Every structure is written in structure tokens, then in C-alpha cells.
Amino acid sequence: IDAALLTPAVASAYQQALKQMQQWQPMRHVAELPDWNPGAARRAALLLIEHEAAERWMFDLSHHRQAFSEPLIKMLEFGRNASTDQLDKARVVVAKAGQALRNALTRIDLIVAPTTPQNAFRFDEPPPANQADFTALANFAGCPSISIPCPVPAGVLPVGLQLISRPGTDNWLIDIAGIIEHQLTK
Numbered sequence: 001i002d003a004a005l006l007t008p009a010v011a012s013a014y015q016q017a018l019k020q021m022q023q024w025q026p027m028r029h030v031a032e033l034p035d036w037n038p039g040a041a042r043r044a045a046l047l048l049i050e051h052e053a054a055e056r057w058m059f060d061l062s063h064h065r066q067a068f069s070e071p072l073i074k075m076l077e078f079g080r081n082a083s084t085d086q087l088d089k090a091r092v093v094v095a096k097a098g099q100a101l102r103n104a105l106t107r108i109d110l111i112v113a114p115t116t117p118q119n120a121f122r123f124d125e126p127p128p129a130n131q132a133d134f135t136a137l138a139n140f141a142g143c144p145s146i147s148i149p150c151p152v153p154a155g156v157l158p159v160g161l162q163l164i165s166r167p168g169t170d171n172w173l174i175d176i177a178g179i180i181e182h183q184l185t186k
Contacts, residue, residue, distance in 0.1 A: 005038065005133070007118045013150045013159040014114045020151075020184055021112070031104040031111050035096040038117075038133035044090035045136055050079025051087055098140035105143065105166045110176065115147040115160025122157075134162060144170040148181040 006014065021027065054061075054076040061068055061076055068076070082090075104111065116131050138145035143164050150161040163180065165173040 005117050005130075006114060009119050009152065009156055010114050010117060010159050013152050013156075014161070017150050017161055017184055018112065021180065024183060027112075031108060033097070033100040033104060033137075035100040036137065037093075037097075038137070039130060041093055041097040041140065042130070042133050042136050044093035045140065047079065047082055047086065047090045048094065050075045051082050052079070054080035094140050097137060098142065101137055101141035101143060101164070102167075105141075105164075109165060110173075111162075111164040113162045113164070114150070115162040119152075119157035119159050138162075138164045142167050144173045146173055146177045148177050149185070151184055 018027070057068075057076060058080065061073065065073070101111070113134055115135060116128075117133060118128055118131070121127060121131075135145065135147070141164075143166060145162055145164040147160040147162050150159040152159050161180075161184075163173060163177050165176075
């Protein structure tokens, strides 16, 4: 994960967690994902979701418009109006990101990354647009992932640590996540 994408608090907590993990389980590889641009991949996936949702809900939208919020209507209309070329390009972006992750997981067992680029946000603040940039990657690849708390200093809003493993390793990932969480909170 490019540190430039992270807020200072997340970068610090993430580096501290990696340092702690190195003490009891040396990590040998850093995964490179050259075909993954977090923001571009998230936006491409959102376009595909909006398009599929528009196809699914168009009848209801045209007959029961009052049942939908204005933001949802805008998203559905945006998806409905997407061109075939836009949708094809979005599919390629998402597929390349997913393949990059699956390729990385042929050489390593586990990817450790921040769950989001920023700390948890306050309930009275709008959600950051990029909050799903990192979690979407596992979805693109069909990989299991889990988020565990990342230790932070007192008074700092929570930071999550995301663990991603190969498809079909869900139970193993849950076990490893429990071990890592226990070790980090000792």
C-alpha cells in the first residue's frame, strides 16, 4: 500500500502493526499489485454496480419513483446511461485489479493492509469517498478478507487492519486473524 494514500494516523498504526508482526512472524515478501489503482478500481466497480442496479430496479423506479431517495435515483440513472464502452472499460479495470491480487497470492499466503486509508470517521461527518478503496480489492478477486483492530494510541479514532488470503481459505483466515489480533493486543 502506497503510504501517500494513507492519513498519517493510519500510516503510523499500520507500520507499527507490521513492525510488531515482524518480531514474531518474519514476513518475507512485499506484494506488488501493478494493475491496481485503488480509486480508479473502486469507481469502475461502482459504475458496474450502478448499471446492474439500474437494470434491476428500472421498472420500480419508473412506477414508484417516490420510493427511492434522490441520491439513489441519480446513481441508478447514471448507471442506466453508461455506454457499452464505459462498462467494458470498467470491467477490464476491475478484472485486472482482481487478477493482480490473485497473482500476488500465488507467491504469498496473506496480504496485510490497512482496511481503509483513514481512521474511522465520526458519525456526524460525511463518509470519505475513498473509504472502500482497499476493501474492494478482495471482492474484485473473489478472496476472503477480514478486518481486525489495529492498535492505536489513546484518543486516536480506530484504525483497521485488513487480512486477505487466497480463495477457499476462509476458515484459515479467520484462525490467523484471531492469532494476529491476540498478538497485536498483548
